[in-house]
Amino acid sequence: MISFEGVARSYGEVRAVSGLDLEIHERELCVLVGPSGAGKSTVLRMINRLVEPSEGRILIDGKDLRSVKAETLRRGIGYVIQGVGLFPHLTVSDNVAVVPQLLGWERSRIASRVAEMLELVGLGGPSYARRYPSELSGGEAQRVGVARALASDPPVLLMDEPFSAVDPLNRQRLQNEFLAIQRRLRKTVVFVTHDVDEAIRLADRIAVMKSGSLVQYDVPEILLERPRDAFVSGFLGSDRALKRLSRRVIADWMRPARSAGIGGDLASILCAKDGGYWWITDAKGVLLGSLAPELAACGDDPERILAAQNVAEMAIGADASLKDALSAMLGSGARTIPVLDREGRLLGEIGLGDIERASGSGRVAG
Ligand SMILES: Nc1ncnc2c1ncn2[C@@H]1O[C@H](COP(=O)(O)OP(=O)(O)OP(=O)(O)O)[C@@H](O)[C@H]1O
Ligand SMILES: [Mg+2]
Structure with missing residues (x-):
């Protein structure tokens, strides 16, 4: 479980995040939604200590993050960066291998893990493994980003708008694939998006943020049935009944x-x-x-x-x-x-x- 206790983060005058109390449950997929600038990426980056809180504390499984070395912490956390962030000079398979290599895995173990992960995201076979990121479509690159984050089998995954560069049709396919993967692997996932449909499709629980604060935190069904205020209902849109259908299989x-x-x-x-x-x-x-x-x-x-x-x-x-x-x-x-x-x-x-x-x-x- 990841707990935020009274967490704030300021950049000079700007309160990027303030007064945040949030519990992200183990093996759940928690989606952070909210308009641009609401503080979503900042919340994510505080979990792997790319950004430190100005106030309050963050605990993983009861342990204060500040007591864990940042490098050690990050090895247990897969991170899919907003805007993909693959290394351009590395092939697809070398990109996926980055963290296992850092962890000092044996060559053969890395090779089979990389093949397994690329297969998992639908990019199996040698043709993709040897390509460079510039030779991939936006959606393929984002899949490689997901494979890379999963490669070392971390219990926690942070995903910052991982499917934003993909057209709606492929985006839906990626979401479905990711859901199928998540049903199997059951990671603790914190997923940022400003696409409400994506949030509702994927989330076990949704945190709606506005101007650095948490407005509502609930399972999607409750959020759609009982939005707390006009901001949340406005953000969810007028077709809440249709959106509820998207949760039914x-x-x-x-x-x-x-x-x-x-x-x-x-x-x-x-x-x-x-x-x-x-x-x-x-x-x-x-x-x-x-x-x-x-x-x-x-x-x-x-x-x-x-x-x-x-x-x-x-x-x-x-x-x-x-x-x-x-x-x-x-x-x-x-x-x-x-x-x-x-x-x-x-x-x-x-x-x-x-x-x-x-x-x-x-x-x-x-
Ligand atoms: N390094 C920084 N220096 C100064 N201000 C920052 C910095 N990083 C973020 N901010 C500010 O903090 C606020 C929250 O930013 P954040 O990136 O968390 O928003 P976001 O919800 O992820 O937005 P988006 O949906 O556009 O990615 C914004 O007002 C932003 O300008
Ligand atoms: Mg962001």
Whole structure:
């Protein structure tokens, strides 16, 4: 646990942070949000002693940071710097290897750890390892930054706007990947962003800061339901109900789907009087498309109808959010969409009614 007790930091006249009491729980992902200049980066930099408090104290697991040597402290803390901060003259793999090297790990251990970390952030294979930062896209460079921070397996991770240089689509992909990594590794993460959607998507707990002070500190659901004041509700935006949907995972709300295998009598589906659609899968359960009397005439060739469908466009992954499902429905005009696992196998379906049900309920999946 990281505790701030009455912490302040001034730069001359400027109170960058003041009167901060904050407890960051072990193995939680705590997101600091707030407008530019609110003091977020300063809070982060005090945790690894790049900046010292002017008042108060900071404890990690009950131990005052001032009693730990800064170098020792930093080896136990992964740090992803605002604006990436890779070493330009080092290759990708050498960048990731920096801290393990400082720690004096054996060569072979470093090499396998670097390969493992690059794989983890989706940059596996020799083609990335040998490149220099200037040969990467902004998003790739930020992934390398994440791999580097994780390389020495530190219990604490500080991440200062780590995905800011990435376009919205890749940003969402990175967020999902990072969440999957975090579910496995369960680090204590302090993550800074001024993107509210990113905060809500990732956080176990959100600290809203304004002009150097903490305004509200709560789990996202409570923050969205009961913002403390006009500043917080203004910062969260008017679509708080939609944002709550982004916290709900499809897997928890989907229903079983009616499906048929490709080997069966598909022609009869198109001729059925009682109608309704069927999801069609191959022998492994991978979704191939859907068939329904309303989609074609009795006597049409089912395989031709399936071949013309774009499964990737109609379906959604089970780990996506209900907000994602809603946009997919609005985008495709379908009231019900199939839910797939990562291998493309049909798990169930989710409909507008399920989303209504979820928005009405105060209970949150988790
Ligand atoms: N080294 C410094 N010298 C003087 N003032 C500083 C210094 N570092 C930060 N400040 C001031 O402290 C305040 C908080 O800065 P900080 O970098 O923590 O904000 P932030 O919330 O991270 O903002 P952003 O979202 O723009 O990154 C700002 O007013 C900033 O100008
Ligand atoms: Mg900052």
